[in-house]
Amino acid sequence: MNEQLTIAMPKGRIFTEAVDLLRNAGFNLPPEFDDSRKLIIDVEEENFRFILAKPMDVATYVEHGVADLGIAGKDVLLEEERDVYELLDLKISGCYLAVAGIPDTKMNDVAPKIATKYPNIAAAYFREQGEQVEIIKLNGSIELAPLIGLADRIVDIVSTGRTLKENGLVEYETITNVTSRLIVNPVSYRIKDERISELVKRLNEVI
Ligand SMILES: Nc1ncnc2c1ncn2[C@@H]1O[C@H](COP(=O)(O)OP(=O)(O)OP(=O)(O)O)[C@@H](O)[C@H]1O
Numbered sequence: 001m002n003e004q005l006t007i008a009m010p011k012g013r014i015f016t017e018a019v020d021l022l023r024n025a026g027f028n029l030p031p032e033f034d035d036s037r038k039l040i041i042d043v044e045e046e047n048f049r050f051i052l053a054k055p056m057d058v059a060t061y062v063e064h065g066v067a068d069l070g071i072a073g074k075d076v077l078l079e080e081e082r083d084v085y086e087l088l089d090l091k092i093s094g095c096y097l098a099v100a101g102i103p104d105t106k107m108n109d110v111a112p113k114i115a116t117k118y119p120n121i122a123a124a125y126f127r128e129q130g131e132q133v134e135i136i137k138l139n140g141s142i143e144l145a146p147l148i149g150l151a152d153r154i155v156d157i158v159s160t161g162r163t164l165k166e167n168g169l170v171e172y173e174t175i176t177n178v179t180s181r182l183i184v185n186p187v188s189y190r191i192k193d194e195r196i197s198e199l200v201k202r203l204n205e206v207i
């Protein structure tokens with residue numbers, strides 16, 4: 001049976017690469033995917049509904065079952081710990097999470113401050129290192145924090161390394177590599193298994 005599949009797509013950086021991947025896998029995505037402000041795009045020919053979400057929210061839509069599938073960065077999956085299954089490493093939008101700060105500086109001995117958009121990942125990382133830290137949640141421009149004395153270190157995404165370099169910061173430790181993943185709602189996976197397996201198979205051929 002050809003039930004409709006709803007797929008949550010991350011707006012922003014990952015989007016274009018994800019659309020290219022789906023097109024390479026032979027799915028016919030219309031020009032709306034290249035230039036549109038629409039948040040729901042139905043592709044009747046393929047019986048897909050795409051919803052365009054903030055990257056950090058993709059796993060939330062999938063967990064709640066309003067999307068069957070989603071594409072999300074591994075950073076988001078580690079941070080959010082949503083009840084979803086990871087089906088595929090799509091190997092797109094590669095980057096990594098790192099601890100960075102001002103060169104040749106030590107962290108404060110007592111409760112050093114860590115600024116980050118990823119409070120759960122940062123807390124888990126320093127807990128494993130046996131360090132007691134204070135996490136300061138920011139929503140962007142994380143590199144500002146050590147420069148103006150808000151934090152001893154940051155935990156943030158590094159891709160080209162340009163933002164760190166241009167702000168005179170250095171990387172201290174790598175936490176984990178990040179690529180985008182295909183995720184699925186556990187119930188959808190059971191009841192729409194045929195369609196989902198077909199999608200996974202076609203994507204697998206072009207990854
Ligand atoms: N250089 C990078 N910086 C941040 N995220 C990156 C980078 N390279 C790849 N990614 C991936 O892209 C995702 C974030 O995408 P994007 O930056 O478009 O959204 P965002 O962080 O929510 O941005 P904003 O809040 O500015 O809209 C991350 O979850 C990560 O998996």
Ligand SMILES: O=P(O)(O)OC[C@H]1O[C@H](OP(=O)(O)OP(=O)(O)O)[C@H](O)[C@@H]1O
Nearest residue numbers: 140141142156157158159160161162163
């Ligand atoms: O290593 P690079 O290639 O320089 O990429 C890393 C930078 O990109 C992201 O910021 P983003 O551009 O999303 O801006 P933000 O400060 O609003 O999060 C990330 O938070 C780093 O600051």
